[in-house]
Amino acid sequence: MKIFKNIVLSMILLVPSICMQAVSSNQTKVNQTAVVRVGDARFTVITPRVIRMEWDSTKLFNDQASFLAVNRNLQVPQFTQSVKGGWLTIKTSEAELNYKVGSGRFTPKNIRVKFLKDNKSVIWKFGDVQKGNLKGTYRTLDGYNGSIHEHDNKPMPIEDGLLSTDGWTFIDDSKNYLFDNSDWPWVSERKNKAGQDFYFMAYGHNYKSALKDFTTFSGKVPLPPRYAFGYWWSRYWSYSDNELRNLISNFNTYNIPLDVLVVDMDWHYTEAGKGGWTGYTWNRRLFPDPDGFLKYLKQNKLQITLNLHPADGIANYEENFLAMAKWMGVNPDSTKLIPYEGSNKQFMSGWFNTILRPMEKKGIDFWWLDWQQKLNDGKFKDLSNTWWINYVVFSDMERNRETRPLLYHRWGGLGNHRYQIGFSGDSYISWASLDFQPYFNSTASNVLYGYWSHDIGGHMGANNIDPELYVRWLQFGALSPVLRTHSTKNSNLNKEPWAFSQKYLEVIRNTILERYQMAPYVYTMARKTYDEALSLCRPMYYDYPENKEAYENKNEYMFGDNLLVCPITSPMKNDKSTVKVWLPEGNDWYEWHTGTLLKGGQSIERTFNLDEYPVYVKAGSILPLYDKVKNLQNNNEPVTVTVFPGKQGSFEMYEDNGNDKDYATHYAKTLLSTEKAGHVLTVKIAARQGSYPDMPSNRNFKVKVLASAVPESVMVNGVLTDFTYDGNDLSLTVNVPETDCSKEKVLKITYPTDALEVTDGLQAQMRHVRAAVLQLKQKQAGIVLNEELGTMESAGGCITYYPNQFKQRIEAFRVNYANLPAVLQAHKLNQETIDWFINAVK
CATH class of the missing domain: 2.60.40.1180 (Golgi alpha-mannosidase II)
Structure with missing residues (x-):
């Protein structure tokens, strides 16, 4: 996407259409321009559901791109305008705006918008407060155990999003900064800070259209490179070149795919006098030949990102300090530090040209911008350092790279959807944190920030890893936008798959493999994010806005168009996980991991083994x-x-x-x-x-x-x-x-006319029997399986060898499965073993 390269051209193209004369009284006509101007007020019809409303006593209306609205040169939707009785009326196919001509600033008395919600007329007046905002996202999970902050015990103040059950959204862009018209658009102030610059979105419960309408003026969500949807290995650890080579070798040995290697801050010196949180010089004790290390990664077809904390500027001990000092025109002999200045174009240009870009040319694919800056810029007091550095780094990639821009960073606020993948911070290792993240992902899609990357398995707050918790977290991560495992510097928090026992290693490996198997589907849905503003993880109310269950089941979400996910976020009981899932009506749903076709239009309780997960596919997909x-x-x-x-x-x-x-x-x-x-x-x-x-x-x-x-x-x-x-x-x-x-x-x-249906969970029953028989042999090594139990265990393999025996073997399995207590009793097993076996296979 090339949002910012064409801003200047867009401004030039727009100017001829913005000087429309005031509308004469009682006149109605279909406009060929999007702008209606009456005195000190100006209205721009962006889509049939979105109208921009400006008031400016100086009549210096803004035509520059703002941080929120980067697209000004837009197609003109059909609408009518008229003035009657002193009131301007602008009517589209979806909404009607009324404004009292010549009445000055927008107030509850002089402007309103009518639209339909649930086939009922709704009237919005300036100053109305939403009652049902469906929320957006929040900058970080740092310090939060689930949704509760560990230090003050307060719930996370998630920001309001673009959607509301009220059916409308009002956005105030009056105080937002603008982009200037330079070749590399830069931050600038508004000419008249006392003016009003609003956007009103009327959508009823058509949430999908509202999101797409927003991208019309606020820009699309760029499509990440395909490799971003693979597995990311990340750990806060002072890795050496040797350790990382050994890590990658083990991934190859265990035949586990890997696409992205994340190297945290210890890639550079961190001790006083040589580095710190901010650093740009490779630690030669850990990486004696950085170029050789990067070359090795490319030979293994890996992408690499390095952690950056830019806040402390460029110190005189950095390798490229002299080049940066020359760029800035400062005396290197009398300067110990070139301070970070995000809004200073000269500094940021030098940062790229003398520090970052030389490393990029050696093989760094993208940067991890971690949070260390002060909240706001030193020159522009309301300029968020996070928002701005996200724009600067991403737009620099757009301008100077042939490859697709990618950025891994903190959330900076509305408009940051244009800079892709978010780092959610240092989450606590707990079931509460896992339970919160599905909802956190879903609401983020309401501000188009659909590419959150969480520390899968949690970052901190525990001295060891609960294997069950980690497996469930990883299963959720495989059905999230980005699959990246991470943990803090604790030698007990090893998340390498081979660090777990065979039982968990198998599930972990298969979960990563399943993520890769889904890649063509996931990538297609990512394109849909670009085209239609629909994130990978979507709340249920996007598709089922009139169902109360869509709002009540907050953890349940659609993963693209075809998959419904109901995450497991609590420990197993008796080796089973139980979830209550709502399956919307309109189609049936296939429970992928158990092979069960379930009716839509019901809430149902389902149980799962450790290697199973509640993923439901629309029937017929x-x-x-x-x-x-x-x-x-x-x-x-x-x-x-x-x-x-x-x-x-x-x-x-x-x-x-x-x-x-x-x-x-x-x-x-x-x-x-x-x-x-x-x-x-x-x-x-x-x-x-x-x-x-x-x-x-x-x-x-x-x-x-x-x-x-x-x-x-x-x-x-x-x-x-x-x-x-x-x-x-x-x-x-x-x-x-x-x-x-x-x-x-x-x-x-x-198929044969008498073909058996096998969508009743038979696949899971057969798998459970095979696993239980293996465990039974381990409990009683000398056991001799009788005919019934032996043929149940071998039924699937027998059908593979002899497909013509399909019907015979399936019918025999079902009879024996129904009579399983008697089959087990014939082995003269004690009741405790019988009860265990039956629980294991159900």
Whole structure:
């Protein structure tokens, strides 16, 4: 996205349209310009739901971009204007504004807006206070255990967001700073600080449209590089080159994918006289050859970010101090410190050109801007240092890099959605913190700050790691915008997957792998964030605004268009986690980890083992997934088109170069669709549309049908084709022979007329039985399984070997499962063991 490069051009293009004459009395017409001016007041129709309202006694109305509103040159929506009885009326298809002409400053007596909410007329008057704001986000989780601050025991004061159940939002931009019209737009003051500059948004309960309308004038959410959606390894630890090489080697040994390496502040010297919280010189004791270290990371296809605390300026012991002193025109012999000045363009330009950019050229991909600055700038007293440095660093990347800008930083306030990924700070290690973060993610989407990166597993406040808590946190992290584990300097807080016992290592590894499998879906939804202002983690009320459950179930959220997540945020009881999930009506929902199809329109209690999670997929969904990938740098990986139980569905898979700046216009989409009619399931992979640099012409596709019976036949483009069936997973897989992406592929899968339905949780039952039998053997090593229990354990594997026995083996398993107490009693097990086994498999 190139928001700021074109600001000057946008201003020039806008000027001819802003000098419209006052509207004559009793005259109505359709305008071809967005601006209506009457005396000291000016109104700009931005969308049918959004109107800008300005009053300025000097008539020096502002046409520069503000920190909030960066787009001024906009398409003009259709509206009418008229003046009758001294009142100006501006009417769009969604709202009607009335203003008393010549009445001066906006007051409750001279301006109002009418609109519809729930098909009922609502009248807003200036000064009305919202009653149902759905909240936005907050700068940091520092000091908070859950939502409560550890030091004062007060709840987090989450800022108001852009959405409200009232159906309207009023934004005051009157005091906000502006961008000047220089080549690199910089902070400037308003000419008349006594004027009024407001935005009124009328949307009823159409929350999605409100968010998209906001981006019309406030700018889009940039699409991060594809690698940002992989796994980030991060730890506050004085790592050395050797330690990090060993870490990466272990990731390779355990075959765990990794995309981003985060190196905290100890990459530079930190002791007095050589460094501190602020530092820019590599610690040669830990990294004797920084260039060689960075080269090693690139050889392992890793992206790297380094932690920065810029507040203390550039000290004379830094390697590049002389270059910076020369840039600033100061005498290096008489200067010990060049202080940080965020609003000083010369200082910030020198910071980039003499300090940061030389390191970027060696291999630093993006920066982690940690919080250390004073709250506000020294020259502009209300200029947030956090807000401003986020803009400066991101816009510098836009101006000077060929790769896609990415920034990892603290939340600075409204408008910071334009600078992507947030660092939420040092969270407490507790179930309360885990329980709070799903809600925290969701409300952040209400200010378009949908890319929070949390310290998964918690940062501080405990002397050891509860493996169960960490697993549940990681499972939530895999269904969050960014998956980044982190912890403070405590030798007991090791989160390397191999630091855990085999039981937890397996779940941790599989959770990371599942995140990578979802990458094509996640990346497509990230593009939707750019196009439609819908974050990855969305509150339920976006899709179901009239359902009270959508507001009451605060932790439940949609992960993109197709997945509903109800996080597990409390400890297990009797080796089971229980959650109460609300499944909205309108479609059925497939419980992914158990293979259960559930009716929509109900609240239901469900239980899960440690390796299972409450992820619900809209029935009939067809989603692009990866099978196994090492990282997300490539764009030609094989794709498994995964079909979930249901009658029909479709999905447009999005692709682009992955790390270029031209994704706005250079991309491709492939339509995937599925429909079941009678006993025939048709799956289509349409010809790819669009193009982007280095786009591969061919791709290997698989089609995988979940909760599937064994079919009678499979045809691809009219040709009979082989298939494989996984009896343990109850899934059908077809390798698609045609690889040319420009050609359509049509699969027709024909099932027997008496095919069994296996969407009743059978997959989980079979998996639980296999796991319980293994544990039973460990409890009683000499046990000899009887026919019933033995064939239950081997049922899935037997079906894989002999697909023609599918119906026979499934029916036998179900009979034995229903009679499980008797089956176990036949082994002469004691009642305690029988009770344990039954609990384990339910």
